[in-house]
Amino acid sequence: MKLFLSSNFYQVSDLLLPILPKKPCELTIAFIPTAADPYKNKPWMYEDRNKLIEMGFSVVDLDIKNKTKEQLVGLTKDIDIIFVSGGSTCYLLQHVQESGFDEVTKNMVAKDVIYIGSSAGSVLTCPTIEYIKDLDDKSNVDLNSYKGIGLVNFLILPHYDDVKYIIQYQKIMKKWKNKKYEIRPLKNNQSLIINNDTVKVMETHIK
Numbered sequence: 001m002k003l004f005l006s007s008n009f010y011q012v013s014d015l016l017l018p019i020l021p022k023k024p025c026e027l028t029i030a031f032i033p034t035a036a037d038p039y040k041n042k043p044w045m046y047e048d049r050n051k052l053i054e055m056g057f058s059v060v061d062l063d064i065k066n067k068t069k070e071q072l073v074g075l076t077k078d079i080d081i082i083f084v085s086g087g088s089t090c091y092l093l094q095h096v097q098e099s100g101f102d103e104v105t106k107n108m109v110a111k112d113v114i115y116i117g118s119s120a121g122s123v124l125t126c127p128t129i130e131y132i133k134d135l136d137d138k139s140n141v142d143l144n145s146y147k148g149i150g151l152v153n154f155l156i157l158p159h160y161d162d163v164k165y166i167i168q169y170q171k172i173m174k175k176w177k178n179k180k181y182e183i184r185p186l187k188n189n190q191s192l193i194i195n196n197d198t199v200k201v202m203e204t205h206i207k
Helices: 009-015 043-055 069-075 089-099 102-112 129-134 161-174
Strands: 001-008 028-032 060-061 081-082 113-118 155-157 184-187 190-195 199-203
Touching: 001 009, 001 069, 009 043, 009 113, 009 190, 043 060, 043 190, 069 102, 081 102, 081 190, 089 102, 102 190, 155 161, 161 184
Parallel strands: 001 113, 028 060, 028 081, 081 113, 155 184
Antiparallel strands: 001 190, 190 199
16 A cells, blocks of 8 residues: 655655555646535645646546546546545545445555545545534535445644644644544654555655
8 A cells, every 4th residue: 555645746746656566757646626526726736637648647637526436437447646635625525425425446456556635636535524524615515424445544634834823733733632533743744654564654745
């Protein structure tokens, strides 16, 4: 199992290269933009996608909204990497649950497909997203459960060094510190790299 989890992928993309099995030009990425759907302006999503193309990957856009599990299995059969971009984690999770993307992803990761998460895409890998639910506008969301995909057994706080999140994150840390999951803050210049049972926090030095 290989996971590359970030706050903004485009800011730490150099850290991905050492864990790739081949050159980027030999790999195909399924780019999941769904979390950005609720936003009129979504520069972070385009920054991530443009960076992947710049690196040489073959990028296939895959909006999981209104897809079935069977469709997703067919659309991802030749994919080397799953990339889940940022936006609304609650909105993303709703469509993950409705489409069966959670089960599809687990099966793919078990077969050595690399998972890359950016912001909401990183939070999605946690056991639950309940801890960050108040950061999202849930007016267009209908969730039955806050259960995440569960690829990791801890909770990730992306953009930990962003000033706009300081007060909210302090409240989250206080509320969740005595619960069963460890909280792992993730700064914008950091990536969590999971290789089977090994978890490393890496920092980029590129500005």
